[in-house]
Amino acid sequence: MLRKIVRWFSASPPRTLLLGFGAIIFIGAMLLKLPFAAVNGQSMSFVDALFTATSAACVTGLVLFDTGTYFSTFGHWVILLLIQIGGIGFMTMATLFALILRRRISLKERLILQESLNQGSIEGLVRLVRKVILYALALETVGALLYTARFMFDMSFGQAMYHGVFHAISIFNNAGFDLTGDFRSLTGYSTDLYMNVVSIVLIILGGFGFVVLADLFEMKKKRKFSLHTKVVLTVTAALVVVGAFIIFVFEFTNGRSIGNEGFGEKALISLFQSVTTRSGGVTTVNIAEFRQATQFFIIILMFIGASPGSTGGGIKTTTFAVLVGAVLAMIRGKEDVVLFRLRLAQERVYKAVTVTLFCIGIVMLGTMVxxxxxxxxxxxxxxxxxxxxGTVGLSMGLTGELSVAGKLTIIFLMFIGRLGPLTLTYALGPKAGRPLYRHAEGKIIIG
Known part of the structure; x- marks a missing residue:
């Protein structure tokens, strides 16, 4: 029986991803359940450990216990390792070890990598993995140094370095875990320009996706961006600007959030919230104090999320761009969806619609439960x-009040959100074959 189960999971890359990701979460949960993973030396329940491990591996940031005060140093490092594996991807990490050991990457492993990195082909995958590791470690190192320099004003050098490394990895991977204590996140730095800028840059770079990062770092060599990079950069910039403006306007007179701050501070806080709501997870204000209109707008931003192949979740910026392009094409009476003077294949539009409807259905189901x-x-x-x-990690205070059934529901949502609904469908669904016939065309009234 065990052999059949293993053979079924190894039959396709999506199933292997499903098994591998689940195994990492289970191992992480067992490690976090150990008594010395907590400061008080008491073992947490398996459901709570599973929730925390899933939140870390899925780079979400929803927490039942305050990370800074509840977990020991061992617990912090387990969470940090799960964040790193979940953010970069466990197959990317496995490939890294294979390259270190000078082991050949098989075709099957390349197919799994293709699924993991959301690539269209297996060409250049190992080279891309090297870039992913290099860019991630380089950006996290720079972030750790910058955070350490700031934290040294508040604590000793050793603590500052410890906090700097943890927050750099967590924030770059859009995980949302922090060590500030008392569930405060970064509220103590709401008007600190240095902390805000460093965090915003790390969140945005982590949410771009490694393919876009490769394009940005190799701009001098290539001298032009791919269509994917152009769409990601454009949509990200538009969402950040529009999001910051709407939050600024809606909360301008709200004394419980930013109403009592100066104009510049209001703009800074609004900008940070616009960036972090699409997958960052850390916050500089209490989201529960926002007006309902702002909270609903944040839900929309969280649903859109970051970009493909990134450390973030959601339906992704490119999916949103294709949907907007399809609507504009329909309004103009055009058959083709055109972005930056390039026509998109109809299959791309179908996939965008499928992903969006699938995600809406999953969120609706989770909300109903x-x-x-x-x-x-x-x-x-x-x-x-x-x-x-959306693997965002922001909360209005419900996480700590969840029942066991509620925790399991959130675990399910985080897992699907990180793995991707289509990957889960391909993994669990039957293998598609080539159709032997096509049905006659019919007409239906729309609208």
Whole structure:
């Protein structure tokens, strides 16, 4: 029986990804369940350990216990390792070890890597893995140095370096875990320009995706960006600017959030929230104090999320761009979706629609289940479900109040959100064959 199960999982790259990711989360949960993973020396329940491990491996950031005060140094390093593996990808890490050991990467492993990195072909995958590791470690190192320099004003050099490394890895991977204590996140640095700029840059770079990072770092060599990079950069910039403006306007007079701050501080806080809501997970203000209109707008940003092949979740910026392009094409009476003077294949449009509807269905299902198991306001529940699926990690305070059924639901949402709904469907669904016939064309009234 065990041999059949292993053979079934190894039959396709999506299934292997599903098994590998699940195995990492399980191992992480068992390590976090150990008594010395907590400061008080007491073992947490398996469900709580599984929740924390899933949140870390899926780079989400929803927490049941305060990371800075509840977990020991061992617990911190387990969480950090899960974040790093989850952010870069476990197959990327496995390939790194294979390259270190000078082992040949097989065709099957390249196919799994192709699925993991969301690439269209296996050409140049090993070279891309090298770039992924190099860029990630370089950016995390720079981030750790910058954070350490700032934390040295608040604590000793050893503590500053420890906090710097942890926050650099967590924030670059859009994980949202922090060591500030008392569930404060970065609220103590809400008007600190240095901390805000460093965090914003790390979140955005982590959310671009490694293919875009490769294009940016090799701009002098290539002298032009791919269509994918152009779309990611354009949509990201538009969402950040529009998001910051809307949050700024909606919260301008709200004394419980940013209403009592100066104009410049309001703009800085609004900009940070616009960036972090699409997958960052850390926050400089209490989201629960925002107006309902702002909270609902944040839900929309969380649902869109980061970019393909990145450390973030959501339906992705490129999917959003294709949907907007399809709507504009329909309004103009055009058959083709054109972005930057390039026509998109119809299959890309179908996939964007499929991903969006699938994700809406999953969020709706999760929200319905949580509405049944949890005694909380609907907007609070919808916010939590979207945050979990988008692997964002922001919360309006519901996470710590979840029932066992609610925790399992959030675990399910985080897992699907990080793995990707289509990957899960391909993994569990039957193997598609080539159709032997096509049906006659029919007409249906739309709208």
């Amino acid at each position: 949580l509405s049944t198991t949890e005694d909380a306001a609907f907007l609070k529940i919808l916010f939590e479900a979207t945050s979990a699926f």
